[in-house]
Amino acid sequence: MSEAKLKVLEASKAYWNPDKTQFWQDAGVDLVIDKREGYYLYDMDGRRLIDVHLNGGTYNLGHRNPELVEVLNVGARHFDMGNHHFPAMARAALAEELAKCTPEGLKYTIYGAGGAEAVELAIKSARNATRKRKIVSIIKAYHGHSGLSVKTGDERFSKTFLSEDTLGEFVQVPFNDLTAMEDALKGRDVAAVIMETIPATYGFPMPNEGYLPSVKKLCERYDALYIADEVQTGFMRTGDMWGITRYGVTPDIMVIGKGVTGGIYPISCCVVSEQAGAWLKQDGFAHMSTAGGAELGCVVALKVLEITQRPEVRSSVRYVSNFVRAGLDDIRALYPDFFIGIRQHGVIMGLEFNHPEGAKPVMRRLYENGVWAIFSTLDPRVLQFKPGILMTQDLAEEMLRRVEIAVGQARDDVMGGGAKRSYLQ
Amino acid sequence: MSQTVAELMDISASPVALKAKAELVLDRGRWASQVFQRYDRDRTMEIARHVAQVAHAKAKEYGEWAVKETGFGVAAHKALKNELSSIPLVDFYSDWNFVDPRLDERTGVVEIPKPAGVVFALAPSTNPIATIYFKVLASLMTRNAVVISPHPAALECCVDATKTLAAAAEEAGAPEGIVQVVEQVSLPLVDEFMKSPKTDVILATGGTPMVRAAYSSSNPAIGVGPGNAPVFVDATADVKDAARHIVDSKSFDNSVLCTNxxxxxxxxxxxxxxxxxxxxxxxxxxxxxxxxxLRRYLFHARGFNVESLGRDAVWIADQAGFKVPKNTRILVAKISQIGAGEVLSKEKLCPVLGYFVASSVDQAIMQARALLRFSGAGHSAAIHSNDPQTVTDYAAAVESYRVVVNAPCSQGAAGFATNLSPSFTIGTGFFGRSSVGENIGPQHLVNWTRIAWHKDSGPLDRSAIGRLQHRGPLPVAPSDGVPGQGVGTPPIAPFRPQPSSRPGGSGGQDGLRDEIRQIIAEELRGLLKG
Incomplete structure (x- = not known):
């Protein structure tokens, strides 16, 4: 390891996050990201990694996508964050564009700086509109780490900070369980159900056929709003602009973040229907955010929307998802006792391994083989596998070649037959 | 009034945006070509045949459209060229095999075809549709992806025609994006395509600057230079036939073919x-x-007057300031020298024919040679003669790579009245600063990997050739949880074209069996997964 990298690691331990820094060292992932370009990351010591983590779709269009960098540069000659109190050119333009390309009935855009803030906005808007407090989410859901959003998720993230729900306002039900959902809703005291269209941190379990539309119907029956968290499933990652429309659901509120600005300048958006956004007509000063909808982020987001809606991109997503799937099926056939399942919708994939923490050695072996993908925090049997929508054929082929080797090595680590035993022991 | 956000943030003309645009199209082409290489020959030819049939059916419509949009040429003749560049083109190559391995019996070397990948193909304004038909079909027969870049003067008909062919190809089961078209064409964008490392080969038909730009791009290019064909009628010729051929050829599509x-x-x-x-x-x-x-009207200080390009003889005479009978098909302009000092010895893409009377056969041959050295080297020449020695002497002397004998040159050099390969893309070879000296065809879009055993291995026979794995179209990945699209969904039904009455059809039975086998394999895979 170079002196320079060692210094960064030491400083990270001393001043940034000692535990997290140590965790990665222990896990065999000694990554300090330096240069980044397209779907490549480069470690400070020069090693190249193919990025199939993409920070949950943030780098959907590649790291430092040249068109987005250009727009940011050109934008910076005219714009800054802007003043959140006033109507603004870039915010209005993006809101208008989002009204056009989001599902029918969604009208106003409320801006945040990150995904969690957009989830706060969704919950607050739903509570205001329904005059009810209760929020239903999925067990092991993940919607962010801020005050309200963290309460919708697993206690793993709230208890540490004594921030778990103590008032019974946040109810969690199992995924794909309609009876539990109906039980939670039938008291008619629920403001909204919030759903990741495909739960990411939970390892992308896929909704059963008809599950999401049935949840929406239950919401209508019991006067609750449906909040679609499209942070990881939006922007063509399922092959359509929004994952939720593939399942035939029209939400009342949609939350988008991450990929909306391609990792170049962060903003997030909460897009609401006329009903859900009632407060915007009554008291527009009720919520404010200085960095929310920063205008530089808005101009980048406009470009992201334009790029992702090009016909060639739609085609590219299909190629990537079909080709990678075919390749993964071949790899599965080689290691059927270890690589036991693939969950997939478009380029959103969860690879399931036959060990309670099977995705961790796979992650480490992938890292050694030049591929970066991360395990699912809330289901470490599953590796989150998220190729970019513009991945080229050459790169997809190269990635699969590396994955095949790494999965074989991880299988030996876990199930024996190889030289090394699992570091998990 | 200040600018809108859209105006402020318009980066569409920036180098970054142009590069991104070109790469998006080329990357899609790469995906398509790589998947297309999984297809076997029957399936490949089925696709080419289906596209040719659709092209044939639209030949007249696009011929009329091209004339209307560009003002060049004769609609009926364009329709004919378009027709010739569809079904007959595929028929011509139906005996060729660009998919399976072959054995060179003499050397014992086995050869495996490797398509170029993504072909970037320019379509000129003078022959827009026939060129597109030709380049698309040549690409499809060889399992290449193709991106058509239309001449701006023929943009609308080119975009429509390419999209029609693309839809037909995909309908017949070709990978999506196998045929694409640049819809907002501009010089900087075309330049991006040509110089991109993602372009595998450029098929450049068009004006000299475009062809030279293709060669300067640093990518492999097959470019064709301008023509300027001499035609020699000697004393042994059937003069009546010769005259008829020459007038037919020179008036064909008002002489926009560079083989005129x-x-x-x-x-x-x-x-x-x-x-x-x-x-x-x-x-x-x-x-x-x-x-x-005519000299004054057809040639300006800048060169050929493009206003006259593809116009008819009566119109040109009128513009030049003299009257001719309404039924005049070509104008014959007698000249006394060839080369520098006589502009009428340059290429004229209109029905005006220079005319030179020589005092001997040797002088005539030297004049023909001089004409091609002056302009049009490597392209075409014609002769009307019944003396094989004169034909040989003539062909040996002129610096052109095809000499058409006793036939109209426009059609003959393009392989439609002769046994040359049918093509409107004429290789001008070394004389014409090009890489290929024959009529361009699908064979130029494939390289072959040669498998060579040790010299002492002894003679090989066909059993030395293994089978190539052709897995066919990519299966569609499941969209888990979407009704009807989750795990175990059977693949989309394979395309079955209408039974063709044409001879030399594909081995349909074998193809069908392969597809059935593939479907069963898919189903088994689905079951095992569950």
Whole structure:
């Protein structure tokens, strides 16, 4: 390891996050990201990694996508964050564009700086509109780490900070369980159900056929709003602009973040229907955010929307998802006792391994083989596998070649037959 | 009034945006070509045949559209060229195999075809549709992806025609994006495509600057230079037939084909008979002052007057300032020298034919040679003669890679009245600063990997050739949880074209069996997964 990298690691331990820094060292992932370009990351010591983590779709269009960098540069000659109190050119333009390309009935855009803030906005808007407090989410859901959003998720993230729900306002039900959902809703005291269209941190379990539309119907029956968290499933990652429309659901509120600005300048958006956004007509000063909808982020987001809606991109997503799937099926056939399942919708994939923490050695072996993908925090049997929508054929082929080797090595680590035993022991 | 966000943030003309645009199209082409290489020959030819049939059915419509949009040429002739570039083109190559391995029996070397990948193909304004038909079908027969870049003057008909062919290809089961078109064409964008490392080969048909740009791009290019064909009628020729062929050829599509005759050369003892026959065939022999008027009208200081390009003879005479009978098909302009000092010895993409009378066969041949050295090297030449030695002497002397004998040159050099390969993309070889000297065809879009055993291995026979794995179209990945699209969904039904009555059809039974096998394999895979 170079002196320079060692210094960064030491400083990270001393001043940034000692535990997290140590965790990665222990896990065999000694990554300090330096240069980044397209779907490549480069470690400070020069090693190249193919990025199939993409920070949950943030780098959907590649790291430092040249068109987005250009727009940011050109934008910076005219714009800054802007003043959140006033109507603004870039915010209005993006809101208008989002009204056009989001599902029918969604009208106003409320801006945040990150995904969690957009989830706060969704919950607050739903509570205001329904005059009810209760929020239903999925067990092991993940919607962010801020005050309200963290309460919708697993206690793993709230208890540490004594921030778990103590008032019974946040109810969690199992995924794909309609009876539990109906039980939670039938008291008619629920403001909204919030759903990741495909739960990411939970390892992308896929909704059963008809599950999401049935949840929406239950919401209508019991006067609750449906909040679609499209942070990881939006922007063509399922092959359509929004994952939720593939399942035939029209939400009342949609939350988008991450990929909306391609990792170049962060903003997030909460897009609401006329009903859900009632407060915007009554008291527009009720919520404010200085960095929310920063205008530089808005101009980048406009470009992201334009790029992702090009016909060639739609085609590219299909190629990537079909080709990678075919390749993964071949790899599965080689290691059927270890690589036991693939969950997939478009380029959103969860690879399931036959060990309670099977995705961790796979992650480490992938890292050694030049591929970066991360395990699912809330289901470490599953590796989150998220190729970019513009991945080229050459790169997809190269990635699969590396994955095949790494999965074989991880299988030996876990199930024996190889030289090394699992570091998990 | 200040600018809108859209105006402020318009980066569409920036180098970054142009590069991104080109790469998006080329990357899609790469995906398509790589998947197409999984297809076997039957399936490949089924696709080419289906596209050819659709192209054939639209030949007339696009011929009319091209004339309307560009003002060049004759709709009926364009329709004919379009037709020739569809079904007959695929028929011509139906015996060729660009998919399976082959054995060179003499050397024992086994050869495996490797398609180029993504072909970037320019379509000129003079022959837009026929060129597109040709380049698309040549690409499909060889399992290449193709991106058509239309000439701006023929943009609308080119975009529509390419999209029609693309839809037909995909309908027949070709990978999506196998045929694409640049819809917002501009010079900087075309330049991006040409120089991109993601372009595998450029098929450049068009004006000299475009062809030279293709060669300067640093990518492999097959470019064709301009023509300027001499046609020699000697004393042994059937003069009446010769005159008819020349007038038919020179008036065909108002001479926009670069294979058209540029200067007619004959001998003094043949001249009067030939002139009579030319007149009978519809030529107007210009008087000296009319020739001078044509010089002034057709050539400006900048070069050829493009206003006259593909216009008919009567219109050109009128523009030049003299009247000819309404049924005049070509204008014949007698000149006394060839080369520098006589602009009429340059290429003329309009029905004006230079005419030179030589005093001997040797002089005639030297004049023909001089004409091609002056302009049009490597392209085409024609001769009307029944003396094999004269034909050979002529062909040996002229610096062109095809010499059409006793046939119209426009069609003959393009392989439609001769046994040359049918093509409107004419390789001008080393003389014409090009990489290929024959008529361009699908064979130029494939390289072959040669498998060579040790010299001492002894003679090989066909059993030495293994089978190539052709897995066919990519299965569609499941969209888990979407009704009907989750795990175990059977693949989309394979395309079955209408039974063709054409001879030499594919081995349909074998193809069908392969597809059935593939479907069963898919189903098994689905079951095992569950």
């Amino acid at each position: 005759e540029s200067v007619l050369i004959t001998l003094s003892d043949v001249a009067s008979k030939l002139e009579r026959e030319l007149s009978n065939a519809g030529a107007h022999l210009c008087r000296e002052e009319e020739v001078e008027a």
